[in-house]
Amino acid sequence: VRVEIVAVGTELLLGQIVDTNSAWIAEQLAAVGLDCHFQTRVGDNIGRIRQALEVALGRAEAVICCGGLGPTQDDLTREALAEAMGVELRRDPGLVAVIEEMFTRRGRTMSANNARQADVPVGAEVIPQRLGTAPGLICPLGANGAQVAYALPGVPHEMQEMLTRAVLPDLARRAGEPAVIVSRTLRTWGLGESQLAEVVAPRLEALDAAGPGAPTIAFLASGIEGIKLRLTVKSPDAGRAEAALDLEEAELRRLLGPALFSVDQPMEAVVGGLLAERGLTLATAESFTGGLLASRLVATPGASAWFVGGVVTYASRLKQSLLGLPEGPVVSAAAAAAMAEGARRRLEAAVGLATTGVAGPDPQEGHPPGTAFLGLALADGPAEAVAVRLPGDREQVRQLAVISALDLLRRRLLGHDHHSIWVVGDDSPAQGSGPAVLHANGGGSTTAPSGR
Amino acid sequence: VRVEIVAVGTELLLGQIVDTNSAWIAEQLAAVGLDCHFQTRVGDNIGRIRQALEVALGRAEAVICCGGLGPTQDDLTREALAEAMGVELRRDPGLVAVIEEMFTRRGRTMSANNARQADVPVGAEVIPQRLGTAPGLICPLGANGAQVAYALPGVPHEMQEMLTRAVLPDLARRAGEPAVIVSRTLRTWGLGESQLAEVVAPRLEALDAAGPGAPTIAFLASGIEGIKLRLTVKSPDAGRAEAALDLEEAELRRLLGPALFSVDQPMEAVVGGLLAERGLTLATAESFTGGLLASRLVATPGASAWFVGGVVTYASRLKQSLLGLPEGPVVSAAAAAAMAEGARRRLEAAVGLATTGVAGPDPQEGHPPGTAFLGLALADGPAEAVAVRLPGDREQVRQLAVISALDLLRRRLLGHDHHSIWVVGDDSPAQGSGPAVLHANGGGSTTAPSGR
Numbered sequence: 001v002r003v004e005i006v007a008v009g010t011e012l013l014l015g016q017i018v019d020t021n022s023a024w025i026a027e028q029l030a031a032v033g034l035d036c037h038f039q040t041r042v043g044d045n046i047g048r049i050r051q052a053l054e055v056a057l058g059r060a061e062a063v064i065c066c067g068g069l070g071p072t073q074d075d076l077t078r079e080a081l082a083e084a085m086g087v088e089l090r091r092d093p094g095l096v097a098v099i100e101e102m103f104t105r106r107g108r109t110m111s112a113n114n115a116r117q118a119d120v121p122v123g124a125e126v127i128p129q130r131l132g133t134a135p136g137l138i139c140p141l142g143a144n145g146a147q148v149a150y151a152l153p154g155v156p157h158e159m160q161e162m163l164t165r166a167v168l169p170d171l172a173r174r175a176g177e178p179a180v181i182v183s184r185t186l187r188t189w190g191l192g193e194s195q196l197a198e199v200v201a202p203r204l205e206a207l208d209a210a211g212p213g214a215p216t217i218a219f220l221a222s223g224i225e226g227i228k229l230r231l232t233v234k235s236p237d238a239g240r241a242e243a244a245l246d247l248e249e250a251e252l253r254r255l256l257g258p259a260l261f262s263v264d265q266p267m268e269a270v271v272g273g274l275l276a277e278r279g280l281t282l283a284t285a286e287s288f289t290g291g292l293l294a295s296r297l298v299a300t301p302g303a304s305a306w307f308v309g310g311v312v313t314y315a316s317r318l319k320q321s322l323l324g325l326p327e328g329p330v331v332s333a334a335a336a337a338a339m340a341e342g343a344r345r346r347l348e349a350a351v352g353l354a355t356t357g358v359a360g361p362d363p364q365e366g367h368p369p370g371t372a373f374l375g376l377a378l379a380d381g382p383a384e385a386v387a388v389r390l391p392g393d394r395e396q397v398r399q400l401a402v403i404s405a406l407d408l409l410r411r412r413l414l415g416h417d418h419h420s421i422w423v424v425g426d427d428s429p430a431q432g433s434g435p436a437v438l439h440a441n442g443g444g445s446t447t448a449p450s451g452r
Numbered sequence: 453v454r455v456e457i458v459a460v461g462t463e464l465l466l467g468q469i470v471d472t473n474s475a476w477i478a479e480q481l482a483a484v485g486l487d488c489h490f491q492t493r494v495g496d497n498i499g500r501i502r503q504a505l506e507v508a509l510g511r512a513e514a515v516i517c518c519g520g521l522g523p524t525q526d527d528l529t530r531e532a533l534a535e536a537m538g539v540e541l542r543r544d545p546g547l548v549a550v551i552e553e554m555f556t557r558r559g560r561t562m563s564a565n566n567a568r569q570a571d572v573p574v575g576a577e578v579i580p581q582r583l584g585t586a587p588g589l590i591c592p593l594g595a596n597g598a599q600v601a602y603a604l605p606g607v608p609h610e611m612q613e614m615l616t617r618a619v620l621p622d623l624a625r626r627a628g629e630p631a632v633i634v635s636r637t638l639r640t641w642g643l644g645e646s647q648l649a650e651v652v653a654p655r656l657e658a659l660d661a662a663g664p665g666a667p668t669i670a671f672l673a674s675g676i677e678g679i680k681l682r683l684t685v686k687s688p689d690a691g692r693a694e695a696a697l698d699l700e701e702a703e704l705r706r707l708l709g710p711a712l713f714s715v716d717q718p719m720e721a722v723v724g725g726l727l728a729e730r731g732l733t734l735a736t737a738e739s740f741t742g743g744l745l746a747s748r749l750v751a752t753p754g755a756s757a758w759f760v761g762g763v764v765t766y767a768s769r770l771k772q773s774l775l776g777l778p779e780g781p782v783v784s785a786a787a788a789a790a791m792a793e794g795a796r797r798r799l800e801a802a803v804g805l806a807t808t809g810v811a812g813p814d815p816q817e818g819h820p821p822g823t824a825f826l827g828l829a830l831a832d833g834p835a836e837a838v839a840v841r842l843p844g845d846r847e848q849v850r851q852l853a854v855i856s857a858l859d860l861l862r863r864r865l866l867g868h869d870h871h872s873i874w875v876v877g878d879d880s881p882a883q884g885s886g887p888a889v890l891h892a893n894g895g896g897s898t899t900a901p902s903g904r
Contacts, residue, residue: 013488015479016672016682020470022493027467036465037500039493041474048489055507220468230468284764290750291743294764298742299847308767309774312736312746315760318799322761347770395751 001175002035004056008068008077009154010043021066021159028163033181033234034171044068049080053149057084061147062171064163067154069134071113077151081139082121084149089119095126099133127166132158138170148174181234182241186252187226189267189407190259193219196227199255203248215248224399225266258416267406268300274413275306275351282409283347284310285323285339287330287356288372293402308349313339322346331356331365333385336375341383352377353409355401359394369394372401374408453627455481455488456508460520460529461606462495473518473611480615485633485686486623496520501532505601509536513599514623516615519606521586523565529603533591534573536601541571547578551585579618584610590622600626633686634693638704639678641719641859642711645671648679651707655700667700676851677718710868719858720752726865727758727803734861735799736762737775737791739782739808740824745854760801765791774798783808783817785837788827793835804829805861807853811846821846824853826860 005025011017022039029036038059042052049068056063068077082089095118103110117134120126127136127150137151150167152159188196200217207214215233231248235241253260262270275282284294294310297303311322319325323342325335336356344352353376360369370390377383386408390400457477463469474491481488490511494504501520508515520529534541547570555562569586572578579588579602589603602619604611640648652669659666667685683700687693705712714722727734736746746762749755763774771777775794777787788808796804805828812821822842829835838860842852 011672012475013478013491014482015475015477016670018470018472018475023464023467023470025467026465030466037495037497038504039465041491043489045489051511052490059503218463218468220463286743288750289747291738291746291762291764292750294743294766295741295747295850298740298744298764298766299850303742304766309770310743310764310766311774312743312750312762312764314746314750314756314762318761322763322799347774398747398751 001062001171002037002060003029003062003064003171004060005036005039006049006052006056006063006065007039007041007154008044008049008065009041010045010074012041012067013043021154021156024156024160025064025066025163028168029171030232031181031183032168032172034175044074044076046076046080046083049076050083053080053084057141057147057149062174063147063149064167065149065151066159067152069117069136069151069153071111071117071133073113075116078116078119078121078137081124081137081149081151085121085123085139085141087122089121091115092118092120092126095120095135098129098135102133127152127162129153129158129162130165131155131161134158136162136166138166180236180238180241181232182238182245183230183232184245184249185220185264186229186231186249186256186260187262187265187267188229188256188259189226189261189403190411191227191256193227196229196256196259199259200229200252203251203255206251207248215244217248224403226261226403258411258414261407261410266300267403267410268296271406271410271413272297272300272303272306274410276302278413280350280413281306281308282351282353283308283343283349285319285343285352285354285375286310286312287314287319287339287354288359289355289357289398289401289405290314292398293353293355293405296402296406308347310347311343329365331358331367331371331373333373333375333387336373336385337377337383338375340375340377340385344377344379344383350379351409352383353405355405357390357397357401359397361394370397372397372404374401374405376405376408376412378412453486453514453623454512455486455514455516455623456512457488457491458501458504458508458515458517459491459493459606460496460501460517461493462497462526464493464519465495473606473608476608476612477516477518477615480620481623483633483635484620484624486627496526496528498528498532498535501528502535505532505536509593509599509601514626515599515601516619517601517603518611519604521569521588521603521605523563523569523585525565527568530568530571530573530589533576533589533601533603537573537575537591537593539574542574543567544570544572544578547572547587550581550587554581554585579604579614581605581610581614582617583607583613586610588614588618590618632688632690632693633684634690634697635682635684636697636701637672637716638681638683638701638708638712639714639717639719640681640708640711641678641713641855642863643679643708645679648681648708648711651711652681652704655703655707658703659700667696669700676855678713678855710863710866713859713862718752719855719862720748723858723862723865724749724752724755724758726862728754730865732802732865733758733760734803734805735760735795735801737771737795737804737806737827738762738764739766739771739791739806740811741807741809741850741853741857742766744850745805745807745857748854748858760799762799763795781817783810783819783823783825785825785827785839788825788837789829789835790827792827792829792837796829796831796835802831803861804835805857807857809842809849809853811849813846822849824849824856826853826857828857828860828864830864 005022007019007022012019040052042048068075096115100110125138129135134153139149141147152162215231218230220228233241233244291312297307313319316330325338336354339354340352357372358364358367358369372388373385375385388404390397457474459471459474464471492504494500520527548567552562577590581587586605591601593599604614667683670682672680685693685696743764749759765771768782777790788806791806792804809824810816810819810821824840825837827837840856842849
């Protein structure tokens with residue numbers, strides 16, 4: 001079954017909202033092996049919604065419409081689908097009652113407009129609403145209902161719930177094909193994109209030689225989330241697909257070593273898991289990342305078990321008063337190490353992690369933008385610091401400093417020595433290379449005395 | 453001139469990348485008054501790129517293709533355009549030399565693949581590359597070149613530079629229409645969406661009655677950036693357009709009062725500006741927002757003039773040791789006020805701003821998720837705290853707490869009293885309402901003693 005996505009909403013066409021719904025839907029379709037060759041965005045205009053539907057139905061068997069199911073006169077997806085089906089809309093009194101009850105439960109009165117959400121094209125099946133007021137629709141189209149159009153709300157969590165509950169199962173029934181496509185994403189940090197490609201090259205060749213049925217590998221550079229390797233396999237059954245992925249993951253783990261930090265898990269969750277396992281607590285000291293490191297840690301479920309807190313010493317004098325640094329340069333390996341040790345002691349944690357550096361646009365203390373020093377203090381030795389050079393604008397430099405600091409802590413908790421430390425830099429003018437480009441570098445690490 | 457956007461890339465179709473380019477292009481087109489009724493995404497497949505082009509050229513006079521100009525065999529936009537034009541691709545030796553030189557300048561050798569980026573459909577005009585290696589293309593199509601297709605790289609900053617430099621001027625020439633569309637976005641915080649609509653209703657009626665040529669008003673709820681009112685006007689010349697927006701802005705300012713916090717400027721920049729004007733410095737103390745408040749402040753250009761730093765006291769004991777709070781509940785108005793006062797004193801700033809609350813999913817100290825207390829300490833009086841109820845998931849609750857805390861500080865710096873303080877809550881199950889739904893509330897503020 002070929003599926004197309006039609007996202008409806010004038011705000012999308014005006015660029016006021018980025019269409020994240022289509023990307024999410026596309027990802028789900030790919031995961032279950034359904035082809036999606038085209039995606040269209042169209043405004044709140046009944047003629048043009050119909051036109052988009054017609055073009056899509058000329059190329060595909062199924063169309064997922066997203067948006068335009070709200071209560072206002074602007075919301076026209078229901079009307080366009082009824083026109084495409086050549087039927088009338090009828091108000092479903094049962095649905096009106098459900099919507100009315102949703103308002104009552106929240107202590108509010110339903111406005112007359114909201115009853116529009118109970119309008120159903122004759123012959124369409126309703127997907128009951130659970131999270132919002134708009135029901136979804138399954139609309140048979142074409143000769144003998146050989147084609148289908150789904151209507152889903154534009155509110156992301158409502159759309160996602162309905163797609164998972166009703167649309168994907170319905171599509172699977174129509175597809176009737178037993179094949180599944182399963183993906184697994186390995187995340188890496190510490191190797192540049194081109195270097196990663198070199199390391200992985202033997203596997204790419206082996207899989208190519210193995211021919212159809214073998215997993216495929218795609219590279220996805222995504223900045224703060226690391227450089228990802230996405231393995232995908234199509235197989236008649238899920239068990240065989242998982243087994244093929246297990247085998248390939250093992251091969252890649254062997255090649256990548258400590259650069260592979262997780263399967264489908266963010267860096268902060270990996271670090272949190274390692275700290276929790278070891279019964280360690282963490283405190284942070286941030287200069288130019290300004291709380292970004294702490295806020296990522298706090299966003300991790302269960303963080304209160306291992307994260308105690310942090311300080312943001314944006315003004316230099318606070319590095320002295322809050323963390324006990326001596327007077328002197330604040331963008332340096334010594335300062336980073338002393339900040340980490342200060343955070344560890346003053347916040348009474350087992351581990352201290354620190355960032356200082358230059359986000360740009362101007363140099364600071366003679367260092368160019370993109371320079372960062374990452375400090376780490378553990379209980380059993382002197383604090384250390386690592387220098388990295390990070391590409392990108394202010395925001396990206398900060399983001400990359402945060403994942404680099406977390407990776408330093410991860411590697412130390414796993415017992416890797418200095419030689420697995422890296423320097424980050426821009427390496428290629430080639431188009432399409434992602435933002436995070438890293439060079440491995442046997443060294444680059446400095447052990448500095450703790451600053452007190 | 454009707455324009456369509458065709459974004460090319462299999463990673464878009466698989467949902468691995470969200471298509472932010474189309475939204476950006478759409479926004480630029482809307483700003484200069486060009487209609488864009490459809491946007492399409494298509495994979496790296498020459499037949500399907502051609503199909504998407506044909507459909508688009510069947511509806512519009514101009515098509516902007518974005519992506520597929522990279523150096524690899526996957527990059528097929530050049531080939532598809534040549535086919536659509538019915539011409540051959542010819543390698544331009546001048547362009548090859550430019551690309552080669554870009555590599556040389558960075559101390560690298562050009563790979564043979566990169567020469568593909570110098571392939572130009574016969575009859576197409578080249579848009580010289582400035583930031584990356586791929587040149588853009590202007591391809592005449594249709595009878596007498598009445599239609600046009602542009603090809604731009606998929607790397608956002610390269611695409612943006614070329615669109616602004618070459619595509620928009622070319623489209624303006626083709627449009628030949630002297631009208632401009634000018635927009636201005638007023639940002640508000642403290643009124644719920646429905647309440648905002650009520651307040652603004654008299655202007656909507658007046659503008660409706662004024663008929664064509666009058667500005668239009670659109671509501672955009674965007675969480676952390678506040679609820680926006682976007683004024684748009686179409687006029688024969690820019691001066692008249694700006695004058696019409698000035699008049700309308702004045703009317704809205706009168707109605708909205710202190711809820712209007714800026715024109716096209718984020719909350720943290722407004723707060724920073726007020727602090728700088730008054731020569732005040734700010735320190736933060738964060739519990740459940742975990743550094744998010746500090747990191748937004750640090751991201752503001754010029755922040756070092758007024759932001760000194762902050763503490764993230766995620767563990768309760770740090771509220772005592774770092775901020776001097778007494779033992780006791782940490783999710784309370786008294787704790788928020790004491791945290792603000794503690795930050796102000798310990799970090800030696802003129803102003804202390806604090807957050808404590810429950811992000812969820814579980815309640816804490818008897819408070820449901822979404823409860824937040826915002827503390828503010830100024831030099832000239834006791835610290836105060838304000839209670840708010842915030843809708844959404846963990847991340848959204850944190851984000852809304854941050855903008856609410858900043859808005860509290862903004863209002864106090866402007867001299868507004870307690871009666872302009874608000875309580876935030878979920879108000880409507882209606883689909884399409886944005887995440888930030890706020891209720892004005894004459895009160896809700898608590899003055900608590902500073903915690904020492």
